[in-house]
Amino acid sequence: MSAVASTMNNDAILKVEHLSMRFGGLMAINDLSFEVRRGEITALIGPNGAGKTTVFNCITGFYKPTMGMISMQQKGGKSFYLERMADFEVTRDAKVARTFQNIRLFSGLTLLENLLVAQHNALMKASGYTVLGLLGFKTYKDASKEAVEKARYWLEKASLIDRADDPAGDLPYGAQRRLEIARAMCTGPELLCLDEPAAGLNPRESQELNKLLRSIRADNGTSLLLIEHDMSVVMEISDHVVVLEYGQKISDGDPAHVKNDPRVIAAYLGVDDDEVETVRHEVEEGAN
Numbered sequence: 001m002s003a004v005a006s007t008m009n010n011d012a013i014l015k016v017e018h019l020s021m022r023f024g025g026l027m028a029i030n031d032l033s034f035e036v037r038r039g040e041i042t043a044l045i046g047p048n049g050a051g052k053t054t055v056f057n058c059i060t061g062f063y064k065p066t067m068g069m070i071s072m073q074q075k076g077g078k079s080f081y082l083e084r085m086a087d088f089e090v091t092r093d094a095k096v097a098r099t100f101q102n103i104r105l106f107s108g109l110t111l112l113e114n115l116l117v118a119q120h121n122a123l124m125k126a127s128g129y130t131v132l133g134l135l136g137f138k139t140y141k142d143a144s145k146e147a148v149e150k151a152r153y154w155l156e157k158a159s160l161i162d163r164a165d166d167p168a169g170d171l172p173y174g175a176q177r178r179l180e181i182a183r184a185m186c187t188g189p190e191l192l193c194l195d196e197p198a199a200g201l202n203p204r205e206s207q208e209l210n211k212l213l214r215s216i217r218a219d220n221g222t223s224l225l226l227i228e229h230d231m232s233v234v235m236e237i238s239d240h241v242v243v244l245e246y247g248q249k250i251s252d253g254d255p256a257h258v259k260n261d262p263r264v265i266a267a268y269l270g271v272d273d274d275e276v277e278t279v280r281h282e283v284e285e286g287a288n
């Protein structure tokens with residue numbers, strides 16, 4: 001484990017500093033620095049191939065970065081260098097959970113069972129890692145009761161409680177996405193990383209997702225970092241937006257700032273660097 005002395009602002013839960021990731025001859029992330037502030041929703045956006053998922057994979061221990069530091073500071077003051085940790089340690093010790101672009105539920109298990117499996121670590125600990133523990137320990141009985149209560153709480157919040165005993169595979173797509181988020185929340189994260197949570201959702205499902213994400217921020221105090229292509233979701237729910245292009249940061253600020261940043265507009269329109277000034281004039285004229 002990589003617990004370290006705290007050096008960060010109280011304000012930042014996650015600090016990415018000079019992060020680089022090379023795949024052979026390709027520099028997928030190049031000297032990237034940004035912060036995720038505690039209690040906020042931060043969106044990481046950028047055109048296809050900009051490096052967003054690679055950043056997530058570095059934060060959550062799936063990739064070891066070529067260079068750079070990723071520090072996470074928990075509420076209690078304990079800090080971790082995530083780039084030194086294995087993926088399961090990032091979830092278990094640093095309390096960073098994630099979802100993936102493609103849904104990864106146990107489709108044959110019920111919704112409730114999916115949320116109980118997510119709490120396997122806590123239950124095993126309470127069993128004392130013995131079968132006798134499973135049969136008799138009070139701590140195990142208490143922990144399993146608590147696990148069911150937590151699962152029910154998250155099913156309620158995700159508006160899925162009515163389907164608790166149905167197989168996860170029977171849910172409509174948007175509901176499966178919310179179940180994944182509920183499952184990640186059952187691990188008790190302080191930072192939740194979501195990879196394209198709104199992908200493939202219809203407008204109603206998208207609204208339900210926004211509601212869930214806002215309530216996670218407001219009621220549970222969890223900080224969120226999300227990759228998202230759907231600009232209506234990004235603009236509606238984010239407090240802070242970081243924009244990547246070719247593995248580098250091209251803009252960083254609140255949604256209104258980023259939306260009007262000519263470099264961002266140019267990146268999304270596929271405009272060359274020497275045409276950014278033209279886009280800047282057009283944006284300024286449009287605003288007047």
Ligand SMILES: Nc1ncnc2c1ncn2[C@@H]1O[C@H](COP(=O)(O)OP(=O)(O)OP(=O)(O)O)[C@@H](O)[C@H]1O
Nearest residue numbers: 023026027028046047048049050051052053054055
């Ligand atoms: N494991 C890998 N091996 C080699 N190249 C990779 C690997 N993972 C990502 N890349 C490359 O790194 C670059 C960034 O990819 P990444 O998936 O992080 O972008 P992205 O912004 O998430 O894209 P999208 O929006 O399409 O999901 C791409 O050129 C991609 O081909």
